[in-house]
Each structure stands twice: as C-alpha cells, then as structure tokens.
Amino acid sequence: MTAFFSSPLLPPSLPDYSKCGKVMGMKKWQVISIALIIVLAGVAAGFFDFSQQVNPQLAKLPGGPQVPEIPFRLGLDLQGGVHLVYQADLSRVDSADYDSAMEGLRDVIERRVNYFGVAEPLVQIEGRGDERRLIVEIAGVIDSEQAIELIGRAPFLDFREPKDGYEEIVQRNQQVAETGEGEIEDPFQITPLNGSFLERAEVGFEQLTQEPTILLTFNSEGAQLFQEITKRNVGKPLAIFLDNVLLQAPIVQTEISGGRAQITGRDFTVEEVRQLVRDLNAGAVPVSITLISQQAVGPTLGKVSLDQSLRAAAVGFLLVAVFMILFYRIPGVVSVLTLSLYGVFLLFLFKIFGFTFTLAGIAGLILSVGMAVDANILIFSRFREEFLGGKSFAISWEEGFRRAWPSIRDGNITTLFVAVILFWFGTSFVRGFALALTLGILMSMFSAIFVTRNFLRLFLNTRFGEFRWLWK
Amino acid sequence: MKILRYSKFLFALSLALVLASLVSIAVFGLKPGIEFTGGSILEVAYEQDPPSLESVRSQLSGLNVGLVSAQRVEERGVLLRMGDLSEEKHQEVLSALGEGAQEMHFESIGPVIGKELQGRAAILLVLALASIVFYVMFAFRKVKQPVHSWQWSLATLAALLHDVLIPLGVLAFLGKFYGVQITIPVVVALLTVVGYSVNDTVVVFDRVRENLLKKVGVDFADTLRLSLEQTFTRSMNTSLTTLLAVLAILFFGGGTLRDFALTLAIGIAAGNWSSLFVAPPLLTGKGKFGLIS
Numbered sequence A: 001m002t003a004f005f006s007s008p009l010l011p012p013s014l015p016d017y018s019k020c021g022k023v024m025g026m027k028k029w030q031v032i033s034i035a036l037i038i039v040l041a042g043v044a045a046g047f048f049d050f051s052q053q054v055n056p057q058l059a060k061l062p063g064g065p066q067v068p069e070i071p072f073r074l075g076l077d078l079q080g081g082v083h084l085v086y087q088a089d090l091s092r093v094d095s096a097d098y099d100s101a102m103e104g105l106r107d108v109i110e111r112r113v114n115y116f117g118v119a120e121p122l123v124q125i126e127g128r129g130d131e132r133r134l135i136v137e138i139a140g141v142i143d144s145e146q147a148i149e150l151i152g153r154a155p156f157l158d159f160r161e162p163k164d165g166y167e168e169i170v171q172r173n174q175q176v177a178e179t180g181e182g183e184i185e186d187p188f189q190i191t192p193l194n195g196s197f198l199e200r201a202e203v204g205f206e207q208l209t210q211e212p213t214i215l216l217t218f219n220s221e222g223a224q225l226f227q228e229i230t231k232r233n234v235g236k237p238l239a240i241f242l243d244n245v246l247l248q249a250p251i252v253q254t255e256i257s258g259g260r261a262q263i264t265g266r267d268f269t270v271e272e273v274r275q276l277v278r279d280l281n282a283g284a285v286p287v288s289i290t291l292i293s294q295q296a297v298g299p300t301l302g303k304v305s306l307d308q309s310l311r312a313a314a315v316g317f318l319l320v321a322v323f324m325i326l327f328y329r330i331p332g333v334v335s336v337l338t339l340s341l342y343g344v345f346l347l348f349l350f351k352i353f354g355f356t357f358t359l360a361g362i363a364g365l366i367l368s369v370g371m372a373v374d375a376n377i378l379i380f381s382r383f384r385e386e387f388l389g390g391k392s393f394a395i396s397w398e399e400g401f402r403r404a405w406p407s408i409r410d411g412n413i414t415t416l417f418v419a420v421i422l423f424w425f426g427t428s429f430v431r432g433f434a435l436a437l438t439l440g441i442l443m444s445m446f447s448a449i450f451v452t453r454n455f456l457r458l459f460l461n462t463r464f465g466e467f468r469w470l471w472k
Numbered sequence B: 001m002k003i004l005r006y007s008k009f010l011f012a013l014s015l016a017l018v019l020a021s022l023v024s025i026a027v028f029g030l031k032p033g034i035e036f037t038g039g040s041i042l043e044v045a046y047e048q049d050p051p052s053l054e055s056v057r058s059q060l061s062g063l064n065v066g067l068v069s070a071q072r073v074e075e076r077g078v079l080l081r082m083g084d085l086s087e088e089k090h091q092e093v094l095s096a097l098g099e100g101a102q103e104m105h106f107e108s109i110g111p112v113i114g115k116e117l118q119g120r121a122a123i124l125l126v127l128a129l130a131s132i133v134f135y136v137m138f139a140f141r142k143v144k145q146p147v148h149s150w151q152w153s154l155a156t157l158a159a160l161l162h163d164v165l166i167p168l169g170v171l172a173f174l175g176k177f178y179g180v181q182i183t184i185p186v187v188v189a190l191l192t193v194v195g196y197s198v199n200d201t202v203v204v205f206d207r208v209r210e211n212l213l214k215k216v217g218v219d220f221a222d223t224l225r226l227s228l229e230q231t232f233t234r235s236m237n238t239s240l241t242t243l244l245a246v247l248a249i250l251f252f253g254g255g256t257l258r259d260f261a262l263t264l265a266i267g268i269a270a271g272n273w274s275s276l277f278v279a280p281p282l283l284t285g286k287g288k289f290g291l292i293s
Helices: A028-049 A051-059 A095-114 A144-152 A166-179 A220-232 A270-284 A299-352 A359-388 A393-425 A428-457 B002-028 B053-063 B087-097 B111-139 B149-178 B184-213 B220-252 B255-277 B279-283
Strands: A081-089 A122-126 A133-139 A157-162 A188-194 A198-205 A212-218 A239-242 A245-248 A260-263 A288-297 B039-046 B069-073 B077-082 B101-109
Touching: A028 A051, A028 A299, A028 A428, A081 A144, A095 A122, A095 A133, A095 A144, A095 A270, A144 A288, A144 B087, A157 A220, A157 A270, A188 A220, A198 A270, A212 A220, A212 A270, A239 A270, A245 A270, A288 A299, A288 B087, A288 B111, A299 A359, A299 A428, A299 B101, A299 B220, A299 B255, A359 A393, A359 A428, A359 B184, A359 B220, A359 B255, A393 A428, A393 B111, A393 B184, A428 B184, B002 B149, B002 B220, B002 B255, B002 B279, B039 B087, B053 B069, B053 B077, B053 B087, B087 B101, B111 B149, B111 B184, B149 B184, B149 B255, B149 B279, B184 B220, B184 B255, B184 B279, B220 B255, B220 B279, B255 B279
Parallel strands: none
Antiparallel strands: A081 A133, A081 A288, A122 A133, A157 A188, A157 A239, A198 A212, A212 A260, A239 A245, A288 B101, B039 B077, B039 B101, B069 B077
C-alpha cells in the first residue's frame, strides 16, 4: 500500500514497559488472575449450558457432583405445536367491561388448554379498544383439530342443585377418596338455570363488615327459575359450574325472589371475588371468538428444524473460527477463544432467564457470531497498522483498542436500533430474532473488548511480541 | 490500491445494478407472502413417493380452497398455497389428501392480520432508515468541513437504499421464476441489512473523519482515497465473517430459513460494496455529488 505503510519499520520499543514489571499499569499476577477468572467463569457457564451432557460424566467422579439442570426452552417451531389467534367479538359487552371480559375469557380458555396436560401453554390477550384478540400457544404433540374445537366453544355456565340424599353421596365420596375403592358419584343434578339467564355478576361489599361479595342479577325468566330453585333448596348448597368445573357451591339461606342474589362469606379475598365474578361473567355474557390465524408445526418438522439450525450454528462458528485464525494468527486464536466464551455466556443467559429458543432466534445467534468478531477485526486491523507503523507492541495494542472503539460503537448501535425496532413488530418470528440479535450484540461488545483485551495482556512483556509474523 | 483506480467504473456498476433491480421490481413485481395478504400454506410429507402435483390438484378441485400453487419440497413433501382456511376446510383438505399425507406444517392467516402487518412492516422500514440517518448525522455532527454532517447521512442513506434495492430486485426475479415471496423473515432480513450494512459505511466514514482531523491527504478526494485504502481489508473482513455465518444458515439451516438467509447474504454483500464504492464517492465534491477522480 502507499504512503502510510512505506515508512521503514522501527524496532519494537518494548524495554520501557518490560523493565518496570508492569503491563499497562497492571502487575503480571493481576493480568493472569483476571484471565483465569474469565476462563473459569466460562467453564462454569459451559457446564451449566450443557448440564445434560456434563452431569452423567460428573456422576462418575467421587462424590458425584451435579450441575443444576434447567432445560433450554424451545419455541413451537422447534418442538412442534400450534399457535392460534382468535378475534374476540365484544359487541355484547359494555365497553367499560372489555378488560374484565377478556380476562374472564382468558381464564376459561386457560383452563381448557390445561386440560391437554402440555407444559406451559400460553394464553394471552392482545390489543386495546374494541379490537381484542386472544393468542393461544400449545406446544408438543396434540390433536390440533380437537384443540381448536375445544377452545372455540362458548363457555357454559350452569347452576346445579343437590340430588336427593346429597349428604350420603358426599359421605360415600369421602370414603371412596380415602380408601380408593368404588366410584365417585356427582352429588349435583342439572337445573334449567344456566348462564344465559344471568345478566351479570358484580363485585359488591357487605355494608356492615365491608367484606367483598358477589352480586348476581338474573333476567326476569332467570329470576323465576332462581326463585323456584332456591325455594326447594333452602339450607342446601347450590352449585355453580363453568365448563363442568365447580366454581362455588354457596348454601342457600332463603328463598330469593326478584332476581338479585348475593354470595357472601367464607372470608373471600377481593382477588378471589374478582376472579369469580370474571368467571361468572364469562359464562353470563359469553364473548364469542373466531379463529383468524393458525400456525401448526408438526413435531417431525420441529425436530428437523432444530437439528438443521444447530448444524448451521456449528458450521457457521467453525467457518468464522478458521477464517480468523488463518487471517490473524495469534490474535485470531484469541478471538476464537473469546468467541467460544461469547457463545457459552450467551447460552447461559438464555437458560437462566428462560428465554425461548426459536428457529429465528438461532438464526439471530448464528448471525451474531459473524458480527461478534467484527469488533475484533477492527481492533486487530488497527493494531497491525500501528505495529507496522513502528509503534511498540504494547502501545500498538492500546492504540488498537482505543482507536477502534468509535467504529465499534457506531456500528453496533445502528444494528441495535434495528433490533429494538424489530421487537415492536411483534410476531413471534421477529421477536425471537430481535431478542437473540440484541443479546448477541451487547454480549459481543463485552467479549470483544473486555475479554479479548484481558487475554491479549497475557502476551505483553513476553517474548511473543518479538515474533512479528505471529501478529501480522 | 489498484481497485480504487476504477472507483468511477465501480460506482457506475452499482448504479446499473440498482437500475436493474428497479426494473426487475417494476416488471416482475414483488410477491407478498401470506402474512401480508392472508392465505394459507400447508406442507405435507408422504411416506412413499408423493403423488403427482396434478393428482394433488384434482384431489382438491372440488373443495373450493382457492388453491394458488402446489409445489414439491424436500424429498417427499408437497407444499400447497391456498386462500385462508377455516379449521373445517383445513380438515377437509387433509382428508382429501388421504392417509399417506402427514401434515408437517400448516399456517392460515386471515386478511385482517395481513393488512395490519403490511402497515407495520412499512412503518418499521421507514423508522429503521430514519433512525440510522439521524444517528449518523449525530455521530458526525462535529464535522463541518469540507462536508457537513447531513451529507454524511445522506450518503449513508443512498448506500442503504442501494443495499435494500439490490436484494429486492433479486427477490422479484426469484419470485417470478421460483415463487419466492416477501415473507416476514425476508422483511426482517432486509431490516437487518439496513442495520448491519451501515456498520461498514461507518467504519470507512470514521476513518475519513479521523484523517480529516489529522489533515491527511492533499485534498478531500485524496483523504477519501487514503481512508479507503486503510479500511479496505477490515471492511472486507468484517463483512466476510458475517457472510460466512449467513452462508452457514443458507446451506445448512433448512428450508424455513432459506429465503431469509439468501436476502441477508445478498444484502450484506451489497452493503459491503456500497460502503467502499458507493457511499465514499457520494461524499466528494463539496456538497455536490461527484466521483473520485
């Protein structure tokens, strides 16, 4: 190249550093211990990341130490599952009650989804104003047709009265539960009173005690039915079922006419009362939902995607590592070491914070491996330039780090901007990618600067600096 | 450095590529994916050799599912694109395809969501470009002579448009002949290109700024040329390592990520090119756009 590099190489001016036994103001033992701490932290994080592989080996050691095992969380696209988006029809609900109506609906759907017995199903509300949606994610192998059918069904609330011989049935049930023999019999029987006769449920407060209570208002037909039922069941429980699950069975105190009832007592907390009111309203004023989007990934495809993306990650890492070592020699080796630590720490973050791995997330991580070494390249290039320009080994490194910093900062910030903007986009593919990219960039700035720098300090004041071909 | 002697030619080449991309987009058009239009995708795998695409089409002919296309994927898979389907229709399609077809992946998106995402994607692209332009303006705010900070950001913006238009041109071409669509992953890739490619440009500009302060070079064009020479290798290397990672995704990451990785690869390559041969020439000429002579 021209002008800049044609000046004759000056001999490295190391002595002024080596004689005082310090490396940039740090004692040798300090340099070594910092590097050692970083490596040990990396090993510990690595053990934690790969606990599944490490633990069987550790068990063979005396005492059989074990690493705490937390599995990686895999997204629907990697383990199979369905992602459903429902549009809620709130036309029958008062606009002031949108929030609680949606929460009631969510509770109902959550209960139904739990029925599938899969790990950590997700049911969440999205949107504001009168545009409300319900997102349901169910992972694992399920019959999506059945799931969709079950979720879409309107919640069913009904009131049931005790059968004849209620006490005996309950006693028998208790025996069955204790001995494990015989069958449990339902002590309640169906009445004609159901959610469609209930106008609304509200939270109320007892005038004297200020205890929270539940107020029920029936329509005129419901009031009639309720009166008949309470009349014949004074002193007995009246059970309220939602989706065939018992919510409450308050004891009827007296025949109730006029269609307004109150459920009190049993030391309800306000939260319990709210929850019950939501459930009752979910049955009384059902919010109908329509499926507007569905994504289903079969478990086979999930497994294939996982394997392929992991392979891509391994290949990507390897390619970058080989390139760095071939092009930058010793600094290259240091950067590969740093890159491994970067990967290990990043996986550690995913595990400890329970972030979900998606296909897009893994793609983001692979991409970030390529970007993570960018900072190192900038630093190493700058070092080379200074070193070839005749500065001493140690000073060249200091200059390399110092002068590369503005470029590293400016470059990473713009990518970070985009990652943050992407996060707002909201779909799960984009979020997974944006999260991985953001974490990757932040972690890479840390590793490229802090970790690389501390590793490189090990070489200062050694004879390594004299072998110029190792560094350029 | 020899290659810089041809910078006029290389700039013209970029210009030609951008024009070709614009033509490609205008002629072939971009095909938005179902996320943006509404519709459905069903991928099934057969245990034995899959039936011919014609027989698949005829299996579905009576169902009124708005079949858009049917294509072979992987070894024994068939990918169907249809209008958006209710769950009943979805089940009807599956039973029409018969027992041998196992569902791998199904996606149905209503038109409401599609409209919404379309709007959001457009906003994001504008937001990303704007934030970067402002950032560059901010980062170079102290440089007044010989180019003002808004000129740095304008040159960056031009380079970014170059980096986005070229992959889009390729995608339009691939869309016409291979059915490649502008899906959400592709949009994400484009946005990432915007965020990443500016890195390279910033690395070059940073050096120009530094050399300006040190008064390196006889005139601005000379400073630019020297700065480019100094940053050439590192600029290439940073893009190359990222490209290596992207190529790993492209070739080993599986079908779901293919279009995403392809867009990224083209975008990153274009971004590297533009940081060396598009953005710097645009800086010269004291406010007027000129070329390095």
